[in-house]
Structures are given as C-alpha cells and as structure tokens.
Amino acid sequence: MIKKFFKSNNLKGWLYLLPAILFLGVFMVYPLIDVFVYSFEEGYNSASQTYFGTGTYNYSYVLHDPYFLQAIKNTFILVIITVPLSTGLALLISLGLTSIPRLRGMLQTIYFLPYVTNTLAVGLVFMILFKKTAYSDGLINLLISFFGGSTVDFIEGPYWAKMFVLCFYTVWVVLPFKILILTSALSSVNPVYYNAARVDGTSRFRTFARITLPMISPMIFYLVITGFIGAFKAYSDVVALFGTNLNAAEMNTIVGYVYDMLYGDSGGYPSYASAAAIILFAIVLTITCINLLVSKKKTM
C-alpha cells in the first residue's frame, strides 16, 4: 500500500511540495484571508476578540482620514518620481559600465555597495548630510551656502525638501540592484548584432533604440514592475530619515499608516489597518496588471 503510494509520481510531487505549502498556508495565505476578514469587521478589538458588526465602514473611515490621504499622496509622489528616474539612471550607468571594459569590475563593486549596506545606517548618514541643527547646517547646506544659496532644513523643514531627500535616498538605494540586472542584460546581447549594425552604418542612437533596448526590454519591464511594488511598500527608509512620528512630519507612507494604526501612539485599530492594507494591495495589483499588459503588448 505504502509502496503504491510512493510509486505514484503525482503524490510524490505533492509530498515534496508539502512543507512549502504548509508554511505558505500558515504564514501567508491564512493571514491574508484574515486581514481581508478584519477589514470588514467594524470596531474589532484584539484583546476581547469582539466586534460590533460587519460592513464597509473601515474603508470609509480610512479613505476619509487626512493622514491616510497624505500617506497615499506621499507614496504616489515617491513612486512616480523614483521608479522612472532610478530605472533611467541605472540604464545610463550600465551603458557606461559596459562601454568601459577596463575598470568595469571595480566600478561595479562600488556601485553595488549601497545594496549591502544597512538601510537604517544609510538613513542616518543621509540625515547627518541633510539635517540642520543648532550646531551645524549639515554638509549639503554648507555646499548650498557655499554656492550662494539660502539654507534649508531638509529633515524638519518644508514638505518639498523632505520629499526631495526621500526620493534622492530611494533612488540611491535601489540603483545598485538595477545596475546589476541591467549590466548583465546588456552584456548578454550578442555582439554580432552590434557588428551587423555597424556594417550597415547604424547611428549609435539608432543602434541603442532599435537593437539594444528591444533586446533588454524584458529586464527593464521586470525592474519597473518590482520597482513599483518596492516603492509602494516604502516604510523603513522613511523611518530612518524622519523618525517614527511620520504623521506629524507629513511624510507617512501607506505601509507606515498601516503600522501606526496597529502599533503607533494612536494605534490599536486592526480593522482600519486591515482596510488600509487591502487598499494598498488593490493599488499594487492594478498597477502590476497594467504593467504586464503594456509589456505583453510591446513584446508581442
């Protein structure tokens, strides 16, 4: 009987998958469903495990909460600025790297360093660079005043300055991975295509636009999609730069809002947190679907 059970390839396959299915089920699928359920339970109390009723009140509350609207605005600004900017910059740097074979290895390592550096440590460094205190203006402000500008407090000053620091930081942090992916994509393009283009007298720009770009487009789409998802989930970077009281700093993100609703000073509302999380999920899902549709159309 047991022998027969093991002989069946089908069952064997399921057996191998079992550990993964169990873990994913317990720690991913069940919580996901749970969050979905919470988001419709009004006034859920995690201590007494009671709630008043079910309905869409949580969503309505969250969508009318000015802090959440601020968080959505911040997140969208962050996504729209950093994803195209970082992908474009990474492409430029990768092109540069592939066209200078000599120092490529060393430069690649240097460009990759931010990727292996701790987010909080880097956030602190950024804070020191940009922060204006009673004792020092910070390095960036010193530079600005050196060139004759007026100093700005990037960490506790105006909204645009804080957003600039956040975007700058995000681009800087995500660049290494993108450069890594794009340099390998670029070097996987068979050089014979470039020779063929050269013999036909193709201009450099046209070679790039008509040959290089289409050939690495799957990788670019991959980076854009993961970039969108990553930027929508931004949280720890913001904390590293602006501290934990993000609502007061007007710099909260959607994930930050979810965290605050659960554990923050004004927290203890798992229902609102769940509703916000589901809204984030819906946004990311929609954007990813649009991305996939566009990339399918392009490559077909």
Add this chain to the structure above:
Amino acid sequence: MKVVLQNLTKKFPARGRKNRGEVIAVNDFSFEIPDGKLIGLLGPSGCGKSTTLNLISGLVKPTSGRIFFGEDDVTELPPEHRGIGLVFQNYALYPHLTVRQNILFPLQNLKGKDRLSKETMEKKAAEAAALVQIEELMDRRPAELSGGQQQRVAIARALVKMPKVLLLDEPLSNLDARLRLQTREEIRRIQRETGITTIFVTHDQEEAMSISDRIVLMKDGVIQQIDKPQEVYDDPVNLFVAKFLGTPPINVFDGRVESGRLFLGKEAVLDVAGVSDREVYAGIRPEGFWLREDGPLCCALSGVEVMGRDISVVSMHAASQNPVIRSIIGTENKVDTDAPFVRFALKPNKVFLFDKETEERITF
C-alpha cells in the same frame, strides 16, 4: 569592384598568462580578387580566414598592409563607409524585427542626400527579397523561419544596399547537408545575377571547390595556393594543399626515388624521370589507381565498398601513411573480394611527389 590586398598582416597581442606570444592571424597577404568573381577563402579552423574577412569588412584593423577596393585605399575607412554587405555565420538577424524590417534596416540608416523615400525603400527591399525568393515570408520573425530561410534573409539584408563587395562568413555551416547543397547553388546564382564581387569563408573544401571561381587556401595565416578549384586539385603546390582537397582524401605513402623510379616499399611503381634520388612523400589521388593483375603496386585487400556510380577499393600497404588506402575505380572492373591481395598500376598525372623535408611539390 576588384579587391586588392597588399602585404596585409594582422597580429593579435598576447593575452593572459597562458598565451604569452602574440598570434599572427594573417601573415603578409597579397592578392587581387578580380571584379565580379566568387572567391572561396578555405582553410582549417584557426587558419585566419575569418580574420581576413573581418579585415576586408573593416571590423578589424590590420597591423600593417593596405586594402584597396578598385583604386580606392579603404584601409582606414570604417566598415559603414566601405560599401560592403556582410553575412554573419549565425546570420545576426534582429530577432524582434520582422523579415521586412530586417531587410529595410540598412536602408533606413541612410541619411542626408542618400536618404530614400519610403516607396523606394519598400521597392528595394522587395527586389532583394525576390532575388533570394523569400517574398512570402516578409511579415514573419526570424524565429519562425528555418535555417535556410534565415540564411536567405541575411543575404537579402546584405544585398539590399547593393554593396560593392559581398562577404559571407561560413555561410553554410549552420545548415543541414541537403540544404547546404541547395544553398550553395543559390549563392552561386545570386552572385552571378548581381555580379557583385563575393568573398566567402569556409573550412569545407567541397563547398569551396563547387562554387568558387578562385580558391584561396590558407594555413596558419599564410596563403598556400590561389587558383581555380580544378587547378588547385590537379596541381597542388605542397603536401598540405594536396591533403586538404579531395574526398576521399589523397593517399600518402612514404617513398623513395632511385635512378628515376619511384619506390613504395620494395616495389618500383612509377617512372619519374628527372627526379634526383631522395626520400619523398608520394601522394596518389583515389582515382589515380588502375586495377591491373600485373600492376606494380601490391596491396592487402581489406574490402570493397560499392557506391553505385563506382567502386571504392579499401586496401592496406606497409608504406602508406593513411590507415587505409582508398581507390576509386569504375564499376566495369570486377574485384575478387576473396583474394588476399589487389594489384594496381598508377596514373602518372594523379601521382604527386613532395620533398620529405620541406613538403614542397617535386615536379616530374
């Protein structure tokens, strides 16, 4: 457009710790390719034939020497200004573009006064497609084509700008045997129809023999012989050339010339008047044997292969350098397959003598 190479040399610098010496890929090449001819650059792998092609295309710069297209010195010109069409070994068709877009690609690069209208481009692309007979494939992508069809598209793309010189790098090596036969006829036809001076690289002697007007046979970056295919076959300058051409290959024997007669082992097999006494290599083409009962060359018979058109007699001889001797004789001959020995007489014009030291040809 005639192509002239003058003392062309290409050295590649030493690379890495393992190969310290520089590599001379092409060593002092000088030859002239007449206008409108089809030239086969032939040689074993690594003999520098692809480098020669790349030098002519301009993708590789020569270490020294000059290249002329007609009267123009093109040595310093980049590939795009030389007016060449190049077909790569793996065709290098742009995979994301359709056949039509691939063929149009070189035309769309033309700028300024050479710029073509859309209609002219379409017309030229259609002409090129018609020449290689791929009109019905224009909207497909390279991945949807067979190897032979891809090859045609690559040729069409190379021809669409009407190059002065067409260069083909191992054009047939990625095709299967049957397609190879067909395609080489096709290349010959296209070359005749367009009259474009064409140079192609191959390591397959049969390919080179069958379609070239001239063969340039190379070894280790040095030209061995340049001539019409039949001349190279009938009149090889050295042992390497004799061995490289012909299927089945030439039979090589250790021999000795004594008082005007060629000895293979103890038997005097041929009169070679005027050759001084010395050790030689004797090369005998497979078709250079007569089956004769009183023939001077006695070989141990190991088998007979009937190939329909003729018979291949497989035998052995102590002085033979090849493991077996293959001789091709007409079907009118009857070979007693049970006999232990077979006796041959030799056709003098199919026997070549080479100096044992220099391996150069000794005429007689």
